[in-house]
Every structure is written in structure tokens, then in C-alpha cells.
Amino acid sequence: MDIELKEETWYEITLAIGKKFTAFHKDGELIFTDGSTKYSGDILPYASSMSPCKAPDDVLQIVDFLPDLEED
Numbered sequence: 369m370d371i372e373l374k375e376e377t378w379y380e381i382t383l384a385i386g387k388k389f390t391a392f393h394k395d396g397e398l399i400f401t402d403g404s405t406k407y408s409g410d411i412l413p414y415a416s417s418m419s420p421c422k423a424p425d426d427v428l429q430i431v432d433f434l435p436d437l438e439e440d
Contacts, residue, residue: 371418373408380421383414390424 373379373393381389381398391398397405401424412418 371412371415373418374420378421378423379418381411381415382417384416390421392423 375394377393379391379393379398381391383389389400391400393399393408396408398408398411399405
């Protein structure tokens with residue numbers, strides 16, 4: 369698949385075997401919603417389609433796991 373990925377963009381990726389994933393492209397890597405990363409060049413040969421999409425609603429940030437800290 370010949371595609372130029374835009375930096376800091378979410379993509380819906382469909383593999384040739386029919387599996388779909390959502391990932392964020394940054395610095396040449398795809399960052400998946402489970403936190404795993406993969407060099408985009410390793411994924412492109414197996415993708416049957418990749419299209420920009422909006423960010424998923426359930427993406428967690430590190431601050432989601434930190435307790436609220438009260439200032440003294």
C-alpha cells in the first residue's frame with residue numbers, strides 16, 4: 369500500500385486479513401489504543417486500507433490514572 373501518513377493524525381487501519389485497528393501516527397510510529405507502538409513502515413505492507421479518522425472516545429490519558437492532588 370502506497371500512502372503518505374500525516375503526522376499527529378488518527379487512522380483506521382484495515383489489514384488484509386480483515387482485522388481493523390485504530391492508531392495515532394506520530395514520529396513515524398503508529399500508537400495503538402492499547403498503548404503499543406509499531407513502526408509505520410512495518411504495518412503498511414499488510415494494510416489493505418488506511419484512512420484518517422477522528423480520535424476514539426475511549427482513549428485514556430496518564431492523568432486518568434492519577435489521583436486528584438490537593439494543594440496544601
